[in-house]
Amino acid sequence: MTAIPIQPPLIQLSGVTKTLKGQGEPRPILSGVDLTVRAGESVAILGRSGSGKSTLLSLIGLFDRPDGGQYLLHGRDISRIPERRAARLRSQEFGFVFQRFFLLKHLTAMQNVAMALVNGQGWLPRRKRRAKVMTALEQVGIAHLAKHRPARLSGGEQQRVAIARALVREPRVLLADEPTGALDTETGALVIDVLHAATDRGCGLILVTHDHAHANRMGRVVRLSDGLLVPERAGVFS
Amino acid sequence: MGLSGRFRSALVIGGQGIRARKLRTFLSMISLFLGVLAVIAVQAGSVLANRALLADIEMVEGKDGTVVVGVPSGDRAPAAVLDTVRGRPDAIAMMSTSAIIGEPNLTPINPGGVPLRYADQGGPPVTMTCTPQGVCYAEPQESPPPRGMAIELQLVGITGDIRQFRPFHTEAGNWLDFAGEPSMSPRLVLNREAALAFTQYQLPAEMRIGSAYSGSADAGSPHPTPRVIGAINDGNQQPTAYVRADELLNWLSASAMGSQSMTIIMSPAAVTVGPTLRAKLGPELGNQLYFRTVDSRERIGGQLDLMRWIFYGMAALVLLIGVAGILNVGLATIGERVEELALRRAVGTPRLLLAGIVLAETLLTGLLTAAAAVVTGIVGLQAAGYFFGDKRPSLQNVAFPWEAGVAGVIAGLVAGILGGLFPAIRAARIPIATVMRA
Ligand SMILES: Nc1ncnc2c1ncn2[C@@H]1O[C@H](COP(=O)(O)OP(=O)(O)OP(=O)(O)O)[C@@H](O)[C@H]1O
Numbered sequence: 001m002t003a004i005p006i007q008p009p010l011i012q013l014s015g016v017t018k019t020l021k022g023q024g025e026p027r028p029i030l031s032g033v034d035l036t037v038r039a040g041e042s043v044a045i046l047g048r049s050g051s052g053k054s055t056l057l058s059l060i061g062l063f064d065r066p067d068g069g070q071y072l073l074h075g076r077d078i079s080r081i082p083e084r085r086a087a088r089l090r091s092q093e094f095g096f097v098f099q100r101f102f103l104l105k106h107l108t109a110m111q112n113v114a115m116a117l118v119n120g121q122g123w124l125p126r127r128k129r130r131a132k133v134m135t136a137l138e139q140v141g142i143a144h145l146a147k148h149r150p151a152r153l154s155g156g157e158q159q160r161v162a163i164a165r166a167l168v169r170e171p172r173v174l175l176a177d178e179p180t181g182a183l184d185t186e187t188g189a190l191v192i193d194v195l196h197a198a199t200d201r202g203c204g205l206i207l208v209t210h211d212h213a214h215a216n217r218m219g220r221v222v223r224l225s226d227g228l229l230v231p232e233r234a235g236v237f238s
Numbered sequence: 239m240g241l242s243g244r245f246r247s248a249l250v251i252g253g254q255g256i257r258a259r260k261l262r263t264f265l266s267m268i269s270l271f272l273g274v275l276a277v278i279a280v281q282a283g284s285v286l287a288n289r290a291l292l293a294d295i296e297m298v299e300g301k302d303g304t305v306v307v308g309v310p311s312g313d314r315a316p317a318a319v320l321d322t323v324r325g326r327p328d329a330i331a332m333m334s335t336s337a338i339i340g341e342p343n344l345t346p347i348n349p350g351g352v353p354l355r356y357a358d359q360g361g362p363p364v365t366m367t368c369t370p371q372g373v374c375y376a377e378p379q380e381s382p383p384p385r386g387m388a389i390e391l392q393l394v395g396i397t398g399d400i401r402q403f404r405p406f407h408t409e410a411g412n413w414l415d416f417a418g419e420p421s422m423s424p425r426l427v428l429n430r431e432a433a434l435a436f437t438q439y440q441l442p443a444e445m446r447i448g449s450a451y452s453g454s455a456d457a458g459s460p461h462p463t464p465r466v467i468g469a470i471n472d473g474n475q476q477p478t479a480y481v482r483a484d485e486l487l488n489w490l491s492a493s494a495m496g497s498q499s500m501t502i503i504m505s506p507a508a509v510t511v512g513p514t515l516r517a518k519l520g521p522e523l524g525n526q527l528y529f530r531t532v533d534s535r536e537r538i539g540g541q542l543d544l545m546r547w548i549f550y551g552m553a554a555l556v557l558l559i560g561v562a563g564i565l566n567v568g569l570a571t572i573g574e575r576v577e578e579l580a581l582r583r584a585v586g587t588p589r590l591l592l593a594g595i596v597l598a599e600t601l602l603t604g605l606l607t608a609a610a611a612v613v614t615g616i617v618g619l620q621a622a623g624y625f626f627g628d629k630r631p632s633l634q635n636v637a638f639p640w641e642a643g644v645a646g647v648i649a650g651l652v653a654g655i656l657g658g659l660f661p662a663i664r665a666a667r668i669p670i671a672t673v674m675r676a
Pocket residue numbers: 020022029047048049050051052053054055056
């Protein structure tokens with residue numbers, strides 16, 4: 001019997017806190033979140049509106065840093081890394097999908113996807129860039145729309161361009177914040193299909209959603225309430 | 239790889255940004271263009287004015303650094319002066335007297351050698367009489383000869399080529415030839431005003447040396463026949479003729495020689511002239527020597543500077559409006575680009591790179607605008623010289639002053655930095671989470 005090398009989890013949050021310091025009283029949003037996500041795992045996060053789901057995702061995606069607690073990525077503490085390194089990690093480890101698609105309207109679908117490759121982190125020659133972009137567009141099933149600008153794409157198509165943009169750098173994990181929020185049920189299901197297909201290729205997925213049906217297609221479901229994460233339905237790992 | 243990857247990414251992102259806002263970029267360039275053009279116009283104008291003014295002053299006063307030595311009159315003075323400068327390439331001597339050219343026994347058109355346009359404004363000819371005590375008074379000549387075809391002019395005798403110190407422009411004919419034996423028929427080079435008199439009035443070539451005022455224009459004064467060989471512009475309003483000093487001296491009486499005050503014009507390198515001259519003059523006259531160094535640039539500098547600063551102030555205002563325009567457009571654009579910039583940061587673009595791109599876009603706009611304005615300035619100046627050069631000689635053959643080009647580029651740079659810095663700082667501060675809340 002051979003020893004299986006113990007890989008550190010991809011993402012490990014322990015006791016993560018975030019307090020909002022706007023005008024007036026500081027308001028705790030996250031008050032000790034624990035979350036472990038292993039490579040290739042898919043997790044759904046449920047929660048009331050305003051419970052702090054987006055805030056949590058922005059900490060995981062290194063848009064922002066936690067006030068307290070620890071964030072390990074591949075076992076390394078990145079709770080307080082400088083912005084320069086955070087930018088590199090965002091580029092290497094994460095892909096982002098948002099409720100609104102955020103495509104640049106003066107660029108074609110291809111150029112919008114290529115945007116993630118033209119980010120000052122390394123450089124690919126034009127032809128390689130093009131090949132990667134086309135692969136990503138094929139993965140989301142809209143390679144035939146590569147030359148179209150966003151104005152000529154439907155909502156579902158636009159969101160798939162956004163997913164291709166998130167996938168083009170082959171991230172370890174996709175962070176999706178209500179990706180179906182602006183779409184009708186049918187189109188939403190299609191988008192979840194596309195995300196699901198990505199997890200089948202080994203990419204992790206953290207999905208924030210209000211839709212139980214979508215959540216139930218993930219490996220594990222957790223709920224954010226009162227600043228804490230509680231398991232809703234256990235997955236195979238926990 | 240790392241750096242070039244950043245740079246190439248920056249080029250692509252910046253290019254996309256500019257292409258997405260072509261019209262707006264163009265419009266913001268217009269106001270800056272006018273501002274930079276104003277700076278260039280002021281700078282070019284002041285350089286040209288300075289140059290024109292200095293050129294005129296140089297003709298009259300001498301080039302900056304030229305040393306002018308005033309030698310008091312005295313019996314030994316002319317010989318000493320001529321002796322001192324003889325054979326020297328770096329110093330010349332000059333003496334001047336007045337002369338009347340034209341029909342004999344007439345009062346000149348311009349008594350006193352005044353410029354022709356004032357010729358009719360003088361009173362009747364007068365005779366200066368001095369008492370032995372040194373009190374001089376003027377009294378109208380009792381029966382002045384009738385006025386007629388003669389002009390009075392200043393006759394300047396020189397021992398060498400004065401143009402090395404005072405850059406006259408030859409306008410017709412030749413300049414004096416200092417080689418060879420002096421001629422008994424003095425060769426004259428007229429200045430503009432004198433030449434004008436010759437063309438307006440047909441003057442017989444007979445000359446009386448000495449002024450109508452001094453009373454030496456009497457029957458006894460010599461009557462050489464001069465030859466006019468050329469005309470120059472010497473910047474002087476008074477009718478003047480230049481003549482070889484030795485040709486003039488042939489006709490000066492001994493008493494006129496003794497009362498002649500002389501001037502030496504020399505380069506600052508001619509250091510031996512002073513001591514030599516002092517030795518030759520003896521202590522009494524030698525101590526009355528008067529040395530002056532021409533420093534026109536410094537003296538006119540003050541007057542021009544004030545004008546220049548006033549115009550700079552105006553140009554700066556125009557430029558400021560241009561900068562405000564670019565700044566306005568830059569900030570408004572950032573407002574619109576918040577989402578794009580947040581998104582680019584979300585996908586891993588370093589914020590310094592984004593700030594740099596925003597700054598570079600404006601800077602590039604500023605520099606391109608400045609370049610366009612400089613090119614316009616160069617073309618404009620050439621066109622001005624081409625079309626108006628006939629009427630305004632100061633516009634002829636002027637090279638575009640490089641100071642104006644530098645001023646324009648600096649102005650564009652400053653505008654680009656000012657107009658791009660604030661948007662760049664704002665761009666760097668956009669929170670990435672914007673993409674989740676929008
Ligand atoms: N920039 C901000 N300024 C002020 N309050 C903020 C800001 N960002 C978040 N909040 C507050 O923090 C709390 C959590 O916000 P968050 O966006 O994380 O909630 P959410 O769970 O994603 O909600 P939803 O499901 O509506 O997207 C909310 O009460 C919100 O008002």
